[in-house]
Each structure stands twice: as structure tokens, then as C-alpha cells.
Amino acid sequence: MDELEAIKVTFFQECEELLADLEGGLLAMQEGAGDLETVNAVFRAVHSIKGGAGAFGLEPLVRFAHVFETLLDAVRSGSVPNTVELAAVLLRASDILADHVSAARGLGDVDMGASAAMAAELETWTDPNAAPAAHAPVVEEAAPVAAAPAPVVADDDAMDDDDLGFVFVPQTITVEAQAADAEPGNVWTVSIRPKSDLYRKANETALLLRELSRLGPIKATLDDSALPALGDLDPEAAFVTWSVRLETEEDESAIREVFEFVDGDCDLEITRGEGGVQDTMAALLTVAEAPAVIEAVETAPAPIIEISAPAPVAEVVEPVAPAPAPVVEAAKPAAAPAAATPKATPVEVPGPGQSVIRVDPERIDRLIDLVGELVINQAMLAQRVGEYGIAPSSNLAMGLDELEQLTREIQDSVMAIRAQPVKSVFQRMPRLVREVANMTSKQARLVMEGENTEVDKTVIERLSDPITHMLRNAIDHGLESPEERKAAGKNPEGVVRLAALHRSGRIVIEVSDDGKGINRERVFGIAVKKGLISPDLQLTDEEIDNLIFLPGFSTAEKISDVSGRGVGMDVVKRSVQALGGRISIASRPGQGSTFTLSLPLTLAVLDGMVVDVAGETLVVPLAAIVESLRPKPEEVRPLGPVGSVLAVRDSFVPLIDVGQALGYRDHSPAPTDGVVLLVEGEDGSRAALVADAIHGQRQVVIKSLEQNYQQVEGVAAATILGDGRVALILDVDATIAMRRRDGGTPRPTEPTLIAAE
Amino acid sequence: MTRTVLTVDDSRTMRDMLRMALVGAGFNVVEAVDGEHGLEVLSAHRPDIIITDINMPKLDGFGFIEAVRVDDDYRAIPILVLTTESDPAKKQRAREAGATGWIVKPFNPEKLVDAIRRVAA
Numbered sequence: 001m002d003e004l005e006a007i008k009v010t011f012f013q014e015c016e017e018l019l020a021d022l023e024g025g026l027l028a029m030q031e032g033a034g035d036l037e038t039v040n041a042v043f044r045a046v047h048s049i050k051g052g053a054g055a056f057g058l059e060p061l062v063r064f065a066h067v068f069e070t071l072l073d074a075v076r077s078g079s080v081p082n083t084v085e086l087a088a089v090l091l092r093a094s095d096i097l098a099d100h101v102s103a104a105r106g107l108g109d110v111d112m113g114a115s116a117a118m119a120a121e122l123e124t125w126t127d128p129n130a131a132p133a134a135h136a137p138v139v140e141e142a143a144p145v146a147a148a149p150a151p152v153v154a155d156d157d158a159m160d161d162d163d164l165g166f167v168f169v170p171q172t173i174t175v176e177a178q179a180a181d182a183e184p185g186n187v188w189t190v191s192i193r194p195k196s197d198l199y200r201k202a203n204e205t206a207l208l209l210r211e212l213s214r215l216g217p218i219k220a221t222l223d224d225s226a227l228p229a230l231g232d233l234d235p236e237a238a239f240v241t242w243s244v245r246l247e248t249e250e251d252e253s254a255i256r257e258v259f260e261f262v263d264g265d266c267d268l269e270i271t272r273g274e275g276g277v278q279d280t281m282a283a284l285l286t287v288a289e290a291p292a293v294i295e296a297v298e299t300a301p302a303p304i305i306e307i308s309a310p311a312p313v314a315e316v317v318e319p320v321a322p323a324p325a326p327v328v329e330a331a332k333p334a335a336a337p338a339a340a341t342p343k344a345t346p347v348e349v350p351g352p353g354q355s356v357i358r359v360d361p362e363r364i365d366r367l368i369d370l371v372g373e374l375v376i377n378q379a380m381l382a383q384r385v386g387e388y389g390i391a392p393s394s395n396l397a398m399g400l401d402e403l404e405q406l407t408r409e410i411q412d413s414v415m416a417i418r419a420q421p422v423k424s425v426f427q428r429m430p431r432l433v434r435e436v437a438n439m440t441s442k443q444a445r446l447v448m449e450g451e452n453t454e455v456d457k458t459v460i461e462r463l464s465d466p467i468t469h470m471l472r473n474a475i476d477h478g479l480e481s482p483e484e485r486k487a488a489g490k491n492p493e494g495v496v497r498l499a500a501l502h503r504s505g506r507i508v509i510e511v512s513d514d515g516k517g518i519n520r521e522r523v524f525g526i527a528v529k530k531g532l533i534s535p536d537l538q539l540t541d542e543e544i545d546n547l548i549f550l551p552g553f554s555t556a557e558k559i560s561d562v563s564g565r566g567v568g569m570d571v572v573k574r575s576v577q578a579l580g581g582r583i584s585i586a587s588r589p590g591q592g593s594t595f596t597l598s599l600p601l602t603l604a605v606l607d608g609m610v611v612d613v614a615g616e617t618l619v620v621p622l623a624a625i626v627e628s629l630r631p632k633p634e635e636v637r638p639l640g641p642v643g644s645v646l647a648v649r650d651s652f653v654p655l656i657d658v659g660q661a662l663g664y665r666d667h668s669p670a671p672t673d674g675v676v677l678l679v680e681g682e683d684g685s686r687a688a689l690v691a692d693a694i695h696g697q698r699q700v701v702i703k704s705l706e707q708n709y710q711q712v713e714g715v716a717a718a719t720i721l722g723d724g725r726v727a728l729i730l731d732v733d734a735t736i737a738m739r740r741r742d743g744g745t746p747r748p749t750e751p752t753l754i755a756a757e
Numbered sequence: 758m759t760r761t762v763l764t765v766d767d768s769r770t771m772r773d774m775l776r777m778a779l780v781g782a783g784f785n786v787v788e789a790v791d792g793e794h795g796l797e798v799l800s801a802h803r804p805d806i807i808i809t810d811i812n813m814p815k816l817d818g819f820g821f822i823e824a825v826r827v828d829d830d831y832r833a834i835p836i837l838v839l840t841t842e843s844d845p846a847k848k849q850r851a852r853e854a855g856a857t858g859w860i861v862k863p864f865n866p867e868k869l870v871d872a873i874r875r876v877a878a
Binding site for chain 1: 767768769770771773774777812813814826832833834835836839841852855856857858859862863864875876877878
């Protein structure tokens with residue numbers, strides 16, 4: 001069953017893709033795309049989910065998918081008009097379908113009431129007449145005359161919807177009494193007269209006889225009296241009639257089932273007893289040309305086929321049951337080269353719109369690790385060569401330069417393999433927007449841009465939460481109610497924009513709304529009320545806007561279901577920072593707000609400054625460094641018993657000795673003896689980190705410290721340097737926070753820092 | 758000799774299910790994701806039996822069956838269509854296109870092998 005479980009995993013993966021396709025198609029329909037291909041794709045998505053769900057016996061999912069599919073089929077056939085209103089309903093249905101999928105997977109529950117209501121709504125759309133009739137049967141009965149014309153029309157419509165393509169297939173109903181009568185060794189006579197259609201569909205009389213022989217011993221005779229002379233024979237036509245005497249304990253339905261696939265393609269008579277067929281038999285024939293039958297004969301207990309016909313007859317009969325394949329194959333060796341066509345790769349082929357090959361992500365991760373080693377190795381080699389004092393113009397040094405370039409290209413290419421479009425995250429957002437808008441009684445339209453912007457998989461996985469939060473925030477706090485918007489002369493439907501773009505080696509995510517903007521007075525008031533800032537602080541607009549990122553700040557007056565889950569924008573900010581990202585906000589009263597999130601494209605490499613601290617080599621992320629400087633004695637001011645601050649232009653910044661912060665030394669050397677890196681934490685707070693010396697800037701491969709050792713406060717990760725030594729990558733924010741918490745550093749003059757205290 | 762079955766279905770789940778059942782029953786399996794792809798794989802692998810879905814992008818099951826049936830090289834290959842809940846209209850259309858038989862989804866391996874036996878020598 002392991003294999004089946006593995007397929008089930010595949011199924012749920014496929015469901016994710018199908019649900020995304022479904023939503024994408026429905027959104028396109030909502031935008032007015034009514035083309036058949038879109039509708040077909042939408043139909044297929046639901047159809048495939050249903051098919052797989054059926055295979056795994058996921059009943060509630062199958063039932064809902066079925067109702068959904070039925071409506072889509074009607075839309076596809078044109079009997080239900082494809083409108084924007086319908087697309088909105090279908091979108092909500094797709095949300096419930098997604099819930100069913102999650103529930104089937106054991107993740108969450110389905111609101112069965114909502115599901116049933118939606119199923120009923122879908123049914124009403126499929127057949128508008130069915131539901132009203134069901135809801136108001138009394139009315140119909142009360143006014144039968146008036147109501148009469150309507151149902152007639154309704155029935156016609158219903159026929160168009162569902163039944164026009166229906167071809168009634170004659171079915172024989174087994175009479176139970178007959179079956180009950182069946183005694184052991186019951187004899188049946190089955191007369192089969194194939195039509196040419198039977199052969200056209202690649203059915204085969206010999207196989208039918210073989211199937212019959214599975215029910216009991218058979219004796220088959222051939223009537224070839226209708227067979228024309230060889231010269232007049234149409235090899236594609238059918239001329240013969242088989243008569244089979246069958247002894248079986250099975251009933252008639254079992255015999256009929258043998259002919260299920262050829263129903264209508266042959267004249268079939270099934271009668272009890274010996275029948276008179278043998279009397280009318282014109283010829284008896286060997287079926288030596290049909291090995292399958294012989295096989296059947298061999299397994300049968302009694303002699304079955306009487307051989308009395310001359311061989312030539314059999315030769316003539318043979319084409320009636322054509323087996324053209326081998327003949328043509330021999331005649332057309334030219335078809336063979338096609339077998340070598342490389343493009344027809346049968347196994348693990350991509351679904352439409354999917355990536356071309358599927359590779360276990362672990363293999364790529366391993367490759368990235370290896371390339372990381374290669375980069376390190378190359379750097380080591382370069383360093384050794386440098387140590388030998390080889391001239392940069394020498395062949396060796398030039399070859400090494402080329403190697404470096406190649407290594408970098410390989411690294412970029414490998415990173416590109418793992419890069420994925422942000423689409424996988426974005427496509428979950430339309431539903432979120434619908435739900436949040438619903439819950440907050442706002443009207444919101446989501447506009448997405450740059451869905452195909454690529455970013456490393458490690459980043460993608462962690463984008464979802466911040467984006468979700470920012471969108472919730474934009475709708476809940478940003479957008480006004482439809483009434484307020486109308487009063488302000490705006491479209492009652494607010495627009496929330498989600499965009500992704502590349503900017504200077506980082507990915508930028510923007511979430512903007514056209515709502516009311518940040519109410520600065522209120523934000524300031526709340527921050528004061530919560531004791532986050534002192535009331536007499538003078539803050540710029542931008543600084544006030546940034547107050548919403550403070551821990552413990554929430555502008556929601558009542559805790560709504562949507563945004564007020566006990567977490568605020570501070571959580572977003574922290575998770576973004578954890579990724580080496582930044583978040584900023586721009587807001588204009590009455591016109592809306594824009595949150596901008598900028599993240600590194602990958603979490604695998606980092607541009608860093610290599611520094612020496614107390615004999616250790618450390619890497620400080622370049623993104624955090626504002627500038628490096630050698631402080632003059634007059635710029636360093638002692639503050640409190642141990643702390644000191646550095647005067648940088650107009651403000652004072654706390655000085656932090658990295659060596660002391662990480663526990664390398666107890667007593668800090670004078671800052672003027674070393675180098676100071678002015679860094680900015682992700683919350684905008686600044687600090688001056690004191691190091692002993694700077695070695696220069698370098699791209700380093702990040703090695704997780706948690707995975708290889710354990711988490712260490714103040715250290716983000718580790719890397720291996722060119723000389724093979726392990727160097728720790730400094731966690732700037734944690735270092736600042738540690739210092740602040742330990743109380744050694746006085747409060748700097750910047751308001752945000754006061755607020756964060 | 759091991760017989761080769763070509764399965765044509767746009768659903769990975771369904772292809773995997775078919776593969777599991779068919780390999781378990783001793784068949785060799787080649788796969789295609791839609792009708793167009795099916796025709797390519799057909800010429801490359803010359804399967805003994807074809808099992809195809811109906812609803813597929815690019816070229817659907819009906820079109821695929823018709824294309825197989827007009828090709829003298831392949832028209833004698835038995836084709837089983839996968840249908841859901843014995844949808845009579847679709848089944849009928851598939852038969853008109855030239856399908857040899859059908860398998861009703863959801864299927865179990867026995868049902869599948871049974872259907873193959875009925876159409877394949």
C-alpha cells in the first residue's frame with residue numbers, strides 16, 4: 001500500500017496545482033475571458049480532482065466536485081451563459097472545493113453547511129428551474145394552469161443541458177426468473193453477426209469467443225454463406241455469422257456482459273437451449289487462424305469445434321477479422337525511425353504549464369551546497385596563489401581569474417534552478433482578499449503584478465506569511481467601507497495591489513491600497529496611550545508611520561477576526577528581518593498606503609564585510625552596514641558607568657564592542673584604536689560596532705549554524721573562508737538587541753529606539 | 758512477451774494509478790499527458806494497448822482516438838477509454854470515435870486487467 005500512499009501524496013500535490021489553475025481560470029473569466037479554452041481548462045481542473053478523489057474514495061470531495069463539474073460542463077456546452085456573476089459564484093465554490101481537498105488531506109475541516117449551501121447554489125445555476133420548483137412546490141400545485149407552460153420550457157432546457165448528447169443504448173434487462181431456473185450445465189445458443197463497425201473499433205470476434213469460453217465449454221460454428229467470391233470481397237466488411245453453443249451455469253446477463261463493448265456493433269441473439277441454428281449451418285470451419293480461440297478450446301474440457309471446412313475457406317474468412325497491424329508494419333519499415341524520436345519521452349512528463357522536469361528538491365539543495373564548496377575552494381586556491389606572490393599577469397593567475405568567473409556563473413545558474421516565480425505564493429492571495437473583504441464588509445479588488453518574478457525557493461517559502469499579513473492589514477485597516485468611499489468620491493470598490501519586482505539584486509514586494517492612508521494623529525495617540533513613546537516627542541510623518549511596526553502596537557480598536565490575531569505589523573517586520581529583509585511604509589492621507597518589502601534573492605549567499613575581532617574573523621552582512629569609519633577621540637563620549645556613544649553628524653549612536661558582545665573579551669579596547677562599522681538594524685535603529693580591523697568585502701556561502709551546531713545568540717550563520725577557516729556571520733539586530741537588553745548602553749537620541757525600548 | 762500499454766491522461770494521479778495497476782499485472786507502461794503527446798509516444802513505442810482519458814488539453818480523448826483510427830499503422834490497436842460514472846453520452850461519443858471498450862473510474866486493478874483481457878489478444 002506504500003505505493004498507493006505515494007500516489008495519494010502525488011494526488012494532493014496535483015490538487016494544489018489544479019486548484020491554482022482553477023482559480024486562475026476563474027479569475028480570467030471574471031475579467032471577462034469567456035473563451036472556450038479557459039472554460040475547458042477550468043472544467044478539467046475540477047474533473048481531474050474529482051477523478052482522483054474517486055480513486056481514493058474521498059466521498060465528500062467527490063460529491064462536491066461532481067456538482068461543481070456538472071455546472072461547469074453546462075457552461076462549457078453553452079447551456080449556462082458564462083457571466084461575470086457566475087464567475088464570482090464559481091470562485092467561491094472553488095474556495096469550498098479547496099477546503100474539501102484540505103479536509104481530505106486531514107488539514108482542517110469543511111463547513112458542511114456552507115458546502116451544502118454552495119452545492120445547492122451551483123445546482124440552481126445548472127438548472128435554474130429545478131431549485132425554485134423544489135422551494136415552492138405548493139405554488140406550482142396551486143396554479144397548475146399558469147405554471148404549465150413554464151415547466152415545458154424548463155424541460156426543454158434541461159434536455160439541452162444534460163440530455164441532448166445522450167444516446168439511448170438498448171439494454172437487455174435480465175429476467176431474474178430465468179436465471180433462477182438455470183440448472184448446472186445449462187445450454188445457451190449465442191448467435192453473433194458482427195458488423196464492420198466492430199472491427200473498425202479494433203474489437204475482435206475471436207476474443208469474444210474466448211470470453212464466452214470462460215463461462216463454460218463452447219462449440220462455435222461459422223456461417224459463411226453470405227461471404228462473396230474472393231474477387232468481390234470487401235476486406236473491411238463483415239459477412240459471417242457465428243453460432244455458439246455454450247454450456248454454462250452463469251445467467252444471461254453474464255453472457256450479455258461479454259458483448260458489452262460490441263453492443264450495437266453486432267447482431268446478437270441469445271437463446272436458451274440448443275436452438276435450431278445448427279440446422280441452418282452452411283459450413284463448419286476451423287478457426288486455426290485465430291489462435292486465441294484455439295487457446296480457449298484447449299482449456300475447455302470437451303471437443304468443441306468440428307473441423308470439416310476446407311482450408312481455403314478459412315483463408316478467405318480471415319480478413320474479415322482484420323489484423324492489419326503486423327502486415328502494415330512489415331510493409332512500412334519507414335515508420336521505424338520515428339521510434340528513435342527523442343522528444344517522445346513517456347515517463348514523468350510535465351503537465352500543461354508546469355516546469356519541464358521534476359527533480360527532488362533535495363538534489364538541488366545538495367548541488368547548491370556543492371557549488372558553495374566550489375566557491376570556497378576557488379577562493380582558497382586564489383588566496384594560496386596570492387601567498388606565493390605570483391604576478392597577476394601570469395598564466396596561472398589569469399587561469400584562476402577565469403575559474404573564478406566560471407565558478408560564479410555556475411553558482412548563478414544553479415541558483416536559477418532553484419528560483420521559482422512568486423506566483424505560487426501570489427495565487428493563494430485572491431482567496432484571502434475575498435475572505436477578508438467579506439468578513440470586514442469591504443469591497444476589494446486585488447490586482448497582482450510581477451507574478452513571474454523569480455526568487456530562490458528558500459525565500460518563496462517564507463514570503464507567504466508577511467504578504468498575507470500585509471494584505472489583511474491593507475483591507476482591514478487601509479480600505480474604507482463602501483459608504484465611506486462613496487462619500488469621499490471614490491469607487492466603492494477598493495483596489496489592493498500586490499506587486500513583485502527585482503531591484504538591485506533584491507526582490508521587492510509591494511502591497512498598496514487606495515484607502516484612507518494612515519491616520520497619524522490616531523497612531524501617535526495610541527502609541528502614547530500604550531506607553532510606547534512619550535507624549536511630548538516631536539516626530540516626522542514618516543516616524544509616526546513607522547510606529548505601527550512597534551511591538552505591542554495595534555490600531556484596531558476592536559480585535560477583529562481578520563487582523564487582530566494578537567500579532568501586528570511588528571511580527572511581519574521581525575519575520576522579514578529574519579530573512580535579511582527590510583520593510584518600509586509610505587502613506588498619504590486619503591490616498592492610501594504602500595508597504596514595501598525588500599528581500600535578498602537567496603538565503604544561500606551573502607555579501608559581507610570580513611572583520612577581525614579579538615583574533616576571530618567575523619562577517620558582517622553588507623546590507624546592514626551604512627558606513628565604516630575610524631572615530632576621532634572627540635567623537636566618543638562616555639555615557640553611564642561603562643557605555644559610550646559615538647557622535648555621528650547630528651546624533652549619538654551607541655558604541656558596541658563586538659568582541660565583548662559575543663564574549664570574546666571582557667575589556668574593550670578604545671574605539672579609536674579600531675574600526676567602527678555604522679550599522680542600521682532592520683527597525684531603523686543604528687549602532688556603531690567596534691571591530692579591530694577590516695579585511696574587505698566578500699560574497700560568502702551561508703552555512704546554517706542551527707543545522708550543524710546550534711543556535712547562538714548574536715550569530716546568524718557561519719561560512720567558510722578562503723583560507724579554510726570557519727567564520728561566524730554576525731546577526732546585527734540580535735547584537736544590538738542584546739546590548740540594549742543587557743543595559744550597558746544608554747538610550748540613544750533616536751525616537752524609534754526610545755519607542756522600541 | 759511483455760505487452761506495452763500506453764496510458765494517456767493529463768492527471769498525474771491517474772497516470773500513477775494506472776501505472777501501478779498495470780505494472781503489477783505485468784505490463785510495460787508508457788505514458789502521455791494529452792492526445793497530442795499520446796500520438797508522439799504512440800509512434801515511438803508502438804504499444805499493444807491504449808488507455809486514454811477523455812477530458813484533456815490540446816487534443817482530447819475523442820480527437821486522439823480518431824487520429825489513431827485513421828492511421829493504418831495503429832488502427833487495429835485496442836483502445837480503452839476512461840470514463841466516470843458510466844457517462845453514457847461520453848461513452849457513446851468515444852465509441853463513435855473508435856474506442857474498443859471502456860473502463861469506468863474509479864477502477865480497481867482487477868477491473869482494469871479484466872477490460873484489457875477482453876480487448877487484447
